[in-house]
Amino acid sequence: MSNENHQTSHGKALTATIIVIALILVGGFTYELGRRHALGNAKTASTSQHALKRVGILQYVSHPALDQIHKGVVDELKKEGFVEGKNIQIFDQNGQADQSKLATMSEQLVNKKSDVLVGIATPAAQALANATTTTPIVLGAVTDPVAAGLVHDMKAPGKNITGVSDQPPVAAEIKLGKQLIPQAKTVGMLYASTEVNSKSQVETASKAAEALGLKVEKFPVPSTNEIAQTVQVMSDKCDFIYTPLDNTIANAMPTVTEEANKKGRPVINSVDTMVKQGGLATIGVNQYQLGIQTGKMAAQILKGKGKPATMPVYTFSTGDTIINKEQAQHFGITIPADLQKNAKLVTTEVGQQ
Ligand code: TRP
Numbered sequence: 001m002s003n004e005n006h007q008t009s010h011g012k013a014l015t016a017t018i019i020v021i022a023l024i025l026v027g028g029f030t031y032e033l034g035r036r037h038a039l040g041n042a043k044t045a046s047t048s049q050h051a052l053k054r055v056g057i058l059q060y061v062s063h064p065a066l067d068q069i070h071k072g073v074v075d076e077l078k079k080e081g082f083v084e085g086k087n088i089q090i091f092d093q094n095g096q097a098d099q100s101k102l103a104t105m106s107e108q109l110v111n112k113k114s115d116v117l118v119g120i121a122t123p124a125a126q127a128l129a130n131a132t133t134t135t136p137i138v139l140g141a142v143t144d145p146v147a148a149g150l151v152h153d154m155k156a157p158g159k160n161i162t163g164v165s166d167q168p169p170v171a172a173e174i175k176l177g178k179q180l181i182p183q184a185k186t187v188g189m190l191y192a193s194t195e196v197n198s199k200s201q202v203e204t205a206s207k208a209a210e211a212l213g214l215k216v217e218k219f220p221v222p223s224t225n226e227i228a229q230t231v232q233v234m235s236d237k238c239d240f241i242y243t244p245l246d247n248t249i250a251n252a253m254p255t256v257t258e259e260a261n262k263k264g265r266p267v268i269n270s271v272d273t274m275v276k277q278g279g280l281a282t283i284g285v286n287q288y289q290l291g292i293q294t295g296k297m298a299a300q301i302l303k304g305k306g307k308p309a310t311m312p313v314y315t316f317s318t319g320d321t322i323i324n325k326e327q328a329q330h331f332g333i334t335i336p337a338d339l340q341k342n343a344k345l346v347t348t349e350v351g352q353q
Helices: 002-050 063-078 099-111 122-131 170-180 196-211 224-235 247-249 255-261 287-302 324-331 337-342
Strands: 052-061 089-093 116-120 138-139 161-165 186-192 215-221 240-242 281-284 320-324 345-348
Touching: 002 224, 002 345, 052 063, 052 337, 063 089, 063 138, 063 247, 063 287, 089 099, 089 170, 099 116, 099 122, 116 287, 116 320, 122 161, 161 196, 161 287, 170 196, 170 240, 170 281, 170 337, 186 196, 186 224, 186 247, 186 320, 196 215, 215 224, 224 240, 224 247, 224 255, 224 345, 247 255, 320 324
Parallel strands: 052 089, 052 116, 116 138, 138 161, 186 215, 186 240, 320 345
Antiparallel strands: 281 320
């Protein structure tokens, strides 16, 4: 019995000790929890006050069209309330048409923990897509995002990529060429063999030309170096030249104009900027507007109002008819009355050259 009592008193002491320890532990833990909670709140408040959203822009190369798109993107972000240095940080890169630069720059933009990446022109968008499968990418003017392997479905992209496609009204452009140069029998396609965007557009354009009874000759150039000579050669074989939304050709448009003018061959383009550099005509999408639309989509993602996977790729259904009246005169072309009325007449702008 005494033994039992002894044990009980020991047991009581032990229980009391355990209770005291438990109380200390619980109290301390509760205190620590409260402290952490307060700290946590302070930390969240300070980061959200100073956090700058990060946007990485990768432009393939500089030519007037892409420069206008770039301006549209930045202007629209500002309009949507994203002011540089205040609540947004923009990392700007230009790949200067160099594949290895594009790859390195894409890595850098991803490593900077950009919230949104914008790829202007197909090769830039492809480089970004190779660098990340998670950071949202907005396509700035990619002609054919499916052919470029960037999205599976234009309406439901499904992954981290969406944006703006600048697919122009190709058949209408060829028809415009036929209308301005009615005696034409052969059209020559001038484009870079390296640009997937051009390949797909040239296919569509060739079908449209053949449907109008024109013969098609294709002249893919391996690089800028071959452009002058190719224009000379093709001018002997074709009645007019057609250029798709090709970055290499856009970059060298003054050379194209110079050679084609010498040979008396008009050039039908896919964008107004190239008509202002001496092309004859186009039905094109306004490049600045393309940039605005790209900026809108980037802003939507930054605001958490949309995710690329479920944002359809934006396409334009109309374009403006643009004719270079100076060039029409140079080739002795009379602009038909309906076009005189409905088209926008421009002249070659030296600043664009
Ligand atoms: N669509 C082109 C691409 O996918 C880029 C582009 C936009 C472009 N506007 C242009 C190319 C004007 C030539 C001219 O790469």
